[in-house]
Amino acid sequence: MESIEGDAGNFTVTVRERPRYVDMDKCIACGICAERCPRKVKDEYNQGLAKRKAIYVQYPQAVPLKYVIDADHCIYFKKKGRCRACEKYCPADAIDFTQKEKIHKIQVGSVVLSTGFKSFDPSGYDVFGYGSLPNVITSMEFERILSASGPFQGHLQRPSDDKPPQKIAWLQCVGSRDLHAGCHEYCSSVCCMYAIKEAVIAKEHAGGDLDTAIFFMDMRTPGKEFDKYYDRARDEVGVRFIRSRVHSIELAGHGSDDLRIIYMSEDGKLKKEIFNLVVLSTGLEISEDVRKLAQDLGIELDLHGFAKTSSFTPVATSRPGVFACGAFTGPKDIPQSVMEASAASSACAVLLADSRNTLTQEKTYPSEDPIIYEEPRIGVFVCHCGINIGGVVDVPAVRDYAETLPNVVYVADNMFTCSQDTQGLIRDAVKENRLNRVVVAACTPRTHEPLFQETIRDGGLNPYLFEFANIRDQDAWVHQKEPEKATEKAKDLVRMSVAKAALLEPIEPLLLGNRHEAMVVGGGAAGMIAALDLADQGLKTFIVEQKGKLGGNAKYVRKTWKGEDGRAFLADLIGRVQGHKQIEVLLDTKISHVSGFVGNFTTTVTTGSAEQELEHGIIILAVGAKPLKPDEYLYGQNERVMRWHELEELFEKEPERLEQAEAVAFIQCVGSREPERPYCSKFCCTSSLQQAIDFKTRKPDLNIYILYRDIRTYGQREELYRKARELGVIFIRYSLDKKPVVEETSVDGKDKLKITVKDHILGIPLELHVDYLNLATAIIARGEEELAKMLKVPLNEDGFFLEAHMKLRPVDFATDGIFVCGLAHYPKPLEESIVQAKAAAARAASVLIKESVEVEPTVSVVDQEKCIGCGLCEASCPFGAIHLVKVPGRGYRAENISALCKGCGICAAACPQKAIDMKHFRDRQIHAMIEAGGRR
Amino acid sequence: MSKDIKGSVMVVGGGIAGIQSALDLANSGFLVHMVEKSAAIGGVMSALDKTFPTNDCAM
Numbered sequence: 001m002e003s004i005e006g007d008a009g010n011f012t013v014t015v016r017e018r019p020r021y022v023d024m025d026k027c028i029a030c031g032i033c034a035e036r037c038p039r040k041v042k043d044e045y046n047q048g049l050a051k052r053k054a055i056y057v058q059y060p061q062a063v064p065l066k067y068v069i070d071a072d073h074c075i076y077f078k079k080k081g082r083c084r085a086c087e088k089y090c091p092a093d094a095i096d097f098t099q100k101e102k103i104h105k106i107q108v109g110s111v112v113l114s115t116g117f118k119s120f121d122p123s124g125y126d127v128f129g130y131g132s133l134p135n136v137i138t139s140m141e142f143e144r145i146l147s148a149s150g151p152f153q154g155h156l157q158r159p160s161d162d163k164p165p166q167k168i169a170w171l172q173c174v175g176s177r178d179l180h181a182g183c184h185e186y187c188s189s190v191c192c193m194y195a196i197k198e199a200v201i202a203k204e205h206a207g208g209d210l211d212t213a214i215f216f217m218d219m220r221t222p223g224k225e226f227d228k229y230y231d232r233a234r235d236e237v238g239v240r241f242i243r244s245r246v247h248s249i250e251l252a253g254h255g256s257d258d259l260r261i262i263y264m265s266e267d268g269k270l271k272k273e274i275f276n277l278v279v280l281s282t283g284l285e286i287s288e289d290v291r292k293l294a295q296d297l298g299i300e301l302d303l304h305g306f307a308k309t310s311s312f313t314p315v316a317t318s319r320p321g322v323f324a325c326g327a328f329t330g331p332k333d334i335p336q337s338v339m340e341a342s343a344a345s346s347a348c349a350v351l352l353a354d355s356r357n358t359l360t361q362e363k364t365y366p367s368e369d370p371i372i373y374e375e376p377r378i379g380v381f382v383c384h385c386g387i388n389i390g391g392v393v394d395v396p397a398v399r400d401y402a403e404t405l406p407n408v409v410y411v412a413d414n415m416f417t418c419s420q421d422t423q424g425l426i427r428d429a430v431k432e433n434r435l436n437r438v439v440v441a442a443c444t445p446r447t448h449e450p451l452f453q454e455t456i457r458d459g460g461l462n463p464y465l466f467e468f469a470n471i472r473d474q475d476a477w478v479h480q481k482e483p484e485k486a487t488e489k490a491k492d493l494v495r496m497s498v499a500k501a502a503l504l505e506p507i508e509p510l511l512l513g514n515r516h517e518a519m520v521v522g523g524g525a526a527g528m529i530a531a532l533d534l535a536d537q538g539l540k541t542f543i544v545e546q547k548g549k550l551g552g553n554a555k556y557v558r559k560t561w562k563g564e565d566g567r568a569f570l571a572d573l574i575g576r577v578q579g580h581k582q583i584e585v586l587l588d589t590k591i592s593h594v595s596g597f598v599g600n601f602t603t604t605v606t607t608g609s610a611e612q613e614l615e616h617g618i619i620i621l622a623v624g625a626k627p628l629k630p631d632e633y634l635y636g637q638n639e640r641v642m643r644w645h646e647l648e649e650l651f652e653k654e655p656e657r658l659e660q661a662e663a664v665a666f667i668q669c670v671g672s673r674e675p676e677r678p679y680c681s682k683f684c685c686t687s688s689l690q691q692a693i694d695f696k697t698r699k700p701d702l703n704i705y706i707l708y709r710d711i712r713t714y715g716q717r718e719e720l721y722r723k724a725r726e727l728g729v730i731f732i733r734y735s736l737d738k739k740p741v742v743e744e745t746s747v748d749g750k751d752k753l754k755i756t757v758k759d760h761i762l763g764i765p766l767e768l769h770v771d772y773l774n775l776a777t778a779i780i781a782r783g784e785e786e787l788a789k790m791l792k793v794p795l796n797e798d799g800f801f802l803e804a805h806m807k808l809r810p811v812d813f814a815t816d817g818i819f820v821c822g823l824a825h826y827p828k829p830l831e832e833s834i835v836q837a838k839a840a841a842a843r844a845a846s847v848l849i850k851e852s853v854e855v856e857p858t859v860s861v862v863d864q865e866k867c868i869g870c871g872l873c874e875a876s877c878p879f880g881a882i883h884l885v886k887v888p889g890r891g892y893r894a895e896n897i898s899a900l901c902k903g904c905g906i907c908a909a910a911c912p913q914k915a916i917d918m919k920h921f922r923d924r925q926i927h928a929m930i931e932a933g934g935r936r
Numbered sequence: 937m938s939k940d941i942k943g944s945v946m947v948v949g950g951g952i953a954g955i956q957s958a959l960d961l962a963n964s965g966f967l968v969h970m971v972e973k974s975a976a977i978g979g980v981m982s983a984l985d986k987t988f989p990t991n992d993c994a995m
Contacts, residue, residue, distance in 0.1 A: 001948050001971055010938035013946050015971055045983060059983070061995055062976035106969050109942035112961075114954035116979055146985035154985075197988040204991075225989045289973075320937070326953030334952055334981060341956035348945050349964050355943030359967035388993060416995070443993070807987055808956075846963040 002103075004111060004297050008321025008351060013106050019099035021069035022055070026094035029057065029065045029421050033086035033095065041073045043151075047141040049159070050151035055086045060149055061419035067094075109352040110321045112344045113307065115293065117284040117327035120175030120184070128174060128280055129249045134160040135257050136249060136278045139170075139191070142198055146205065148386020149416075156205045158277045160257035165276035166209065168202060169261055170195040171246050172216040176283030176331075177718055186304055187718040188283030188331040192220045195281045196230055199239040213240040213275070215263060218710040222682040223333065224826040225796075225806065227673055244271075249278055266733075266760050284331040297322065304716065306330045311560040311831035312569045315344040315838065323347050330715045335810045336832065342811065342839035346533045349845055353537040356849065366460040368506065369436075376502040379410040379435040380494060381426060383417035383442035385472055390415075392476040394487040398441065401491045405498045409433055417442050423455045430459035437501040441469035441494050462506030464858075464920055469497040492933060499932035503925045510857040512899050514599035515617035516848050519544060521787070523585065524552020525570065525830060526822025526837040527622035528577045533841035535582035539848050542614050543577065543585045544605055550574045550585065552624050553823065556645040557830050558652075559694075561686050561717055566830065594619075594790045595880065597899060598817025599853035617853075618817045618844045619791065621801060622837065623784055625823035628671040628777040633742045640753055640772050641742065643670070647774040648691050658695060661771040663703035665755055666692065667740060671778035673709065674736065679798055683829040684776035685712045689720040689729075691774070696727040704729045705768050707740050707757055733760045742773060779827035793818055800826050811840045816855070819843050858920040859901035860908060864893045866915035873907035873916060882907050882916075943967060951979020 002014040022033075037053035045058045054074040055067050069076075075083035076097060087095040119140050122130040129136045135158050137145075144150040145157070158165045172195060176188040199212040219241065221230045233239040244263040252258035252274045259278050265271050286305035294301050300308040300318035307317050307324040315323045325340035326332070332340075349356070380402040384390030399413040410433040414422045417440055429435060438456050442448060445468040453463035471490040479486035518534045520527045523545030531541040543550075551574060557566030577583055586607060593604040603614045627644050634641045642650065651658040666688040672681045685708065692704045706729060713721040725731070734740055740757040747769055755768040781799030788795050793813045794802040801820045804812040811819050821836040822828075828836070847853065860882065862873075869892035873882045881900035884892040894907075894916070908916040908923075917923055943966055947958045950972035958968045970977070981987075984994035 001946075007938045009941040011942075011946075013969075015946075015969075020975065058974065058976045059978070061978075061982070063978065064976065066975075068975035106944075106946060107942050108944045108946045108969060109966075110945050112945060112947045112954070112957045114947060114949040114951060114957060116949050116951045116953070140980075140983065143983060143985050147983075148985075150985070193988060197986065197991070200988075201986055201991065229989045325957060326949070326951065328949075328953075334987065337951075337953040338956045341953040342960050344953075345945075345957045345960035345964065348961060348966065352941055352943055352945070352966060355941045357965040358943035360943070360962070360965050385993065418995070447992070806989060807992075842960045842964070846960060849965060 001293060002296070004322065009109050011108050011111060011321065013108055013111065015104045015106060017102040017104060019071075019101055020066070021071065021074075021095065021097055021099050022067045023094045023096050024064060024066045026092045027066045028092050028094075029067065030091065032089050032091060033067055036085040036089045038083065038085060039073055039075050041070060046144045046151045047138070049141055049144055061416050063420050065419065065421045069095075109355060110323065110348040112348065113299070113317065113322065113324045113328055114326045114341060114344075115290045115328045117331065118287040120282040120285050122174055122280050122282055124182075125180075127246075127248055128171070129259070130280060133249065133251060133259060135259055135276065136280065138280050138282045139194060139198065140282070142279045146198065146201055148388060148391070154205070154387040154391065156202060158257075163276075164206060167211040167213075167275045168199070168277045168279060169273075169275040170199060170212070170214045170279045170281055171261075172214065172281045174280040174282045175285070177217065184283060184285060184304060185718060185722065186331065186716045187220060187714050189220070189714040190331065190333045191281040191283060192216065193223070193226055193229070193333065195279070196221070196233045196239065198279065200233050200237050203237055203239070211240070213242055213273070215242050215244050215246050215261065217243070217245065218712065220710065220712045220714050222680040222712045222714060223335070224679070224800070227680050228678055231678060267763055268761060284327055286328070290328065299324075302716070306716070311562055311564050312834065314831045314835050315340055315347050321351060332715065334807045336835070338808060339810050339835050339839040342842040343835045346838040346842035346845065349842065350533055350536040365457050368462050369460045374436060376407040376437050377409045377433065377435050378407045378437040378439060378498055378501050379426070379429050379433060380405075380408055380412075380439045380441065380498065381417050381422070382411070382413045382471075382494070383440065384413065384415050385443055385476075386416065389442070389472050389476040392480055392483050392486050393471060393490045394483070397487055398471070398490045398494060402441075402494050402498065405495055407437075407502045408498060410435055418448055418451060423451075423458075426452070426455050427459040430456060430461060436461065437465050437467070437504055439467045439469060439494065439497045439501050441471045441490065441497070443472040444470050444474075464507040465501075465504050467497045467501040467504065469493040492936060495935065496929040496932045499928040500925045503922070503928055504920070507857045507919050510855045510859070510898055511852045512599055512855055514848070514850050514853045515601075515615055516540065517542065517614075517616040518618050518620065518844055518848060519601065519603055519614055519616040520620045520622055521591065522552065522622035522624055522822070522824065523547070523550040523587070524622060524624045524822060525554035525573065526624070526833040527552070527620070528573050529834050529837035530620045530622060530821055530841045530844070531583050532573075532576060532580065533838050534845060534848070535580050537845055538582065539845065540582050541584070542616065543583060544589050544591060545585065545587050546590055548588050550577060550587070553626075554830060558645070558648065559690065560830060561690055561720060591787065591790070597855065598847060600899065601817070617848050618819065620840045620844055621787070621791075621793075621818065621820045621824050622822045622840075623782060623787070623824045625779050625781055625800070625827065628780050630670050630775060630777050633667060633670065633740070633773065633775055634744065634753070635775060638744055638753065640751070641775065642772065643775040643777045644687065647772055648694065650772075651695065658699055658702070661699070661702060663705070663768065663770040664695065664772045664774065665705040665707060665753075665768060665770045666774045666776060668706065668708040668776045670775040671780075677778050677780070677798060680712065681776070681779040681827040682712070683827060686717050686720060686829060688774065688776050689713060689724050692724050692729045693720060693727060696724070696729055700727075703770075705755070705770065706731050707734050707755070708732070709734065709736065732757055732766065734758065735760070745769065779823060781824075784824070791815070791818055800824065811836055811843055816853075817847055855899060856903060857898070858903040858918065859898045860896050860903070860905070860916050860918050862894045862896055863915045863917070866913045867893045868913055868915075869893050870912065872910045872912065876906050876910040878904070878906065944969065946971060949973075949979070950977030952981040954979070
């Protein structure tokens with residue numbers, strides 16, 4: 001991308017397309033070119049641990065799966081026209097050395113910058129020995145070493161001698177939280193979690209004997225389910241966590257390639273330990289290219305090179321109409337990047353709403369071939385999934401076995417059946433072999449069934465003529481230690497799937513009319529932002545709020561961590577919501593009943609004694625959360641003990657209290673990260689530090705103590721931690737088994753609090769006398785079991801709503817048309833709630849704008865000839881999806897309401913006449929599977 | 937703000953964030969042009985082995 005001209009809504013973007021030297025339309029990705037290419041080059045995709053050719057694809061599942069010539073290394077370009085091996089051997093005549101750079105001028109309404117990050121390069125920092133010591137590698141190199149498609153096919157081995165390491169160390173904060181020149185002050189947010197994951201996976205690869213140790217300063221695992229993963233890694237998997245400062249790494253000596261780590265333990269002692277391999281947990285940074293691009297585009301960056309954004313408009317850059325998401329706005333993990341991406345798309349949709357559908361076309365599919373009604377002709381595709389399946393199950397043997405099964409006319413095995421080229425192979429195989437049923441034996445239908453259904457639909461088959469044999473999650477992964485039995489089980493599973501596939505029938509899609517109104521539950525910041533993003537696109541939105549006013553928890557945010565005025569923002573937000581023609585706010589209103597499904601919900605709400613029904617297409621849950629009222633540290637017993645924003649409110653109302661105070665303390669993790677609530681409340685560290693800085697700035701001689709377990713000022717918030725320490729705030733770490741003790745006392749006739757805590761550095765108990773104590777208590781769920789039940793969406797163990805997929809669907813539920821955002825999902829700071837609210841709006845809008853919704857047609861069918869009208873089905877259906885209707889001359893007969901049916905099958909099980917069957921899960925299909933399963 | 941509003945968006949960068957943005961926009965009725973510096977989309981996530989907490993294959 002070279003430049004952007006024009007204004008928001010109508011930009012002209014100049015893009016420079018580099019030549020590929022391979023004709024994308026002709027290349028069939030057969031790979032002969034790369035086989036024949038004589039020039040070997042370091043493979044950047046594998047972090048330089050392997051070689052690729054000068055003509056290559058980045059990775060086996062690359063999209064587009066088309067080869068490309070690296071002109072910087074290709075002999076033809078280096079030696080004026082020599083070699084041309086690829087051209088000679090290409091069977092598709094796809095090589096085109098004459099391609100030139102092309103300049104495109106493209107008109108667009110808005111731009112999303114998702115330029116990502118680059119890993120910090122540790123070469124040149126003596127302390128890590130990277131580059132000079134072969135067994136010191138970066139975390140990205142380690143990812144590739146673990147990967148089945150990586151340089152060692154997933155075998156865990158170290159670079160110097162290809163031997164499997166017995167002891168691996170991870171060093172955290174490499175290039176992050178480091179004030180040395182070239183390093184970064186901020187925390188890279190993701191390294192603690194990825195290091196734990198790498199250690200856990202490494203132990204899985206190596207079996208029980210591998211020793212893993214993570215050297216860290218603060219363990220920063222504040223995200224959803226992160227602390228549980230950390231606890232499990234430490235307590236069950238046996239990863240060692242060493243709180244320390246690493247001094248240096250050196251060769252262990254005696255001709256060995258092993259490495260000695262010299263470090264300072266928490267109690268200040270210098271210690272040494274030898275490892276076979278050291279992984280540097282390198283941080284995230286913005287590349288020079290991206291900085292320059294931002295400069296050319298007129299996008300303001302912060303001092304670290306990240307796009308400058310406000311907490312209130314977290315995906316808007318300084319240039320109107322240009323949005324940013326992902327690591328470009330700050331170091332962050334995948335779920336947060338995905339949420340920001342959806343949020344950025346919502347921001348674009350609001351801007352361009354009037355021109356929606358002006359440039360797009362609906363996807364069409366080939367008409368279904370009547371061949372599907374002929375005798376079954378089944379194709380079976382068995383996936384290696386790299387080594388995930390192939391490393392345990394004998395995949396070729398399963399493939400050969402499949403060929404012997406009845407009705408199977410085509411078999412294949414694929415390294416990655418999910419890759420783009422394999423979709424082409426499946427489509428071709430369907431056509432060439434006149435396949436009318438397809439079985440894929442691979443990972444799990446949970447993530448990949450829709451892809452293969454789409455593929456066969458593109459191949460002219462009804463998507464329900466597909467069957468999935470789960471030979472990874474339910475076989476290779478669970479029977480890793482018994483490869484022979486796993487292979488037998490894979491054969492069983494394939495045989496069962498083939499038996500069912502032979503009986504599969506095409507199912508017509510179920511299209512239903514769609515309502516375009518939204519209902520947002522909860523009128524806090526998240527709910528209001530989601531409502532505004534929808535309403536600004538012209539979509540009518542109801543906000544249902546239990547309380548008598550809008551605002552929720554955001555009213556406690558006096559200032560964001562970046563220093564923005566939270567109250568002014570909230571007042572403006574409430575004003576915009578109340579004045580919006582497309583938003584109807586229902587205060588003091590409770591939801592008493594919800595029925596329907598995506599596109600067609602009916603919700604009964606009660607305001608006082610008045611009841612009304614709302615009809616809407618989607619639901620966004622933004623019900624918030626609340627801070628815990630603790631029963632420890634004298635909270636509720638002594639007025640000097642407060643929580644969250646209470647202390648700053650007190651100092652605001654009665655400034656003399658701050659003037660007269662000599663010392664205040666904060667205790668972190670009150671009720672969080674404990675067995676009862678094993679999660680981190682995420683923004684308490686930031687909040688306490690913000691208050692501490694504020695008090696210290698206003699009263700420099702005030703003593704402030706922060707009693708913490710890990711300081712979790714992730715991302716750019718690390719700036720607050722540095723600032724607080726510079727101002728003289730005192731940080732004292734405590735551990736869960738030795739919590740601080742708070743007592744009432746008086747000093748010189750003044751009421752005080754005495755806090756006793758063991759200092760980990762000094763190793764002795766300290767006694768602190770303070771005037772006030774502020775507790776950062778856990779953020780807890782509101783107890784939404786009833787609502788969750790009504791909507792049939794899940795809560796996690798901690799009572800927060802559980803999204804469809806932690807990483808890739810962070811605002812969706814498995815139930816279509818219902819979305820979640822804000823604290824109801826998990827504790828998070830205001831800016832992240834705003835991002836998630838906009839993301840929910842984006843996902844919701846993509847449903848609401850459609851004229852009709854397609855619902856899963858795998859519903860029940862009633863054979864009215866067999867039905868005796870007993871009504872057991874109606875009584876047992878939890879969804880009201882089957883009822884008795886009067887049939888003239890025959891009394892009552894059951895009838896299915898497809899739109900409400902979830903396909904659970906309870907009615908079919910209840911029916912004494914066997915008059916009810918489930919489409920796609922018919923009795924005869926399941927019987928065939930069971931019989932095949934027992935046949936071996 | 938221009939008066940002639942285009943119903944298209946350019947997404948710069950084809951990593952997980954860019955892909956998600958592009959999909960959401962396309963599903964909402966906007967034409968998306970995706971620009972990627974390297975020869976394939978997928979970004980850093982494609983190079984990761986597995987992702988927590990489920991240890992799902994990143995690919």
